[in-house]
Amino acid sequence: MSLQLISAGQLHLCGAVLIGALLNFFYLLSTAARLEAAANSPAAQAKKIMLVGLLLRLGMIFVVLAVAVHISTELFLAAAVSFGVFYLTSLFVLARKGN
Numbered sequence: 679m680s681l682q683l684i685s686a687g688q689l690h691l692c693g694a695v696l697i698g699a700l701l702n703f704f705y706l707l708s709t710a711a712r713l714e715a716a717a718n719s720p721a722a723q724a725k726k727i728m729l730v731g732l733l734l735r736l737g738m739i740f741v742v743l744a745v746a747v748h749i750s751t752e753l754f755l756a757a758a759v760s761f762g763v764f765y766l767t768s769l770f771v772l773a774r775k776g777n
Contacts, residue, residue, distance in 0.1 A: 681772065691753065691756040692755040692758035692774065693747065694753045694760065695756055695757070695759070695760040696760075697742065698756070698757040698758065698759070698760025698761035698762075698763075699756045699761075699764050701738070701739065701742050701757070701758055701761050702760075702761050702764035702768060703764075704738070705735050705738065705739065705761075705765070706765075706768055708731060708735050708738075709731070709735065712727055712728060712731035714726075715727050715743070716728050717762065733736075733758075739761070742757070743757060743758055743761075746758075751775050
C-alpha cells in the first residue's frame with residue numbers, strides 16, 4: 679500500500695497508512711486481551727469487560743480518525759482505508775486460524 683503511494687507521488691500519505699495499520703494492531707491486541715479476561719471471568723463480569731472494551735476501542739478509533747480529519751480529508755481517508763484493509767485482513771487470518 680505504501681509502495682503504491684510512493685509510486686503515485688503521495689509520499690506524505692505513507693504516515694497515514696502506518697497510523698491506520700498501528701491503530702488496527704492496537705485494536706486487535708485490546709480485543710484479544712479483553713477476550714482472554716472475559717473467558718476467565720463469570721458471565722456477568724465478562725459481559726461488563728467486553729462492553730467496556732468495546733467502548734474503549736471505539737473511542738480510540740474515533741479520536742485517531744477525528745484528529746486525521748482535522749488535518750486533512752486526504753489523510754483521514756488514507757488512515758481509515760488502511761485501518762479497514764488491515765482489520766479485514768486480520769479478521770480473515772483469525773477466521774482461517776480457527777479452522
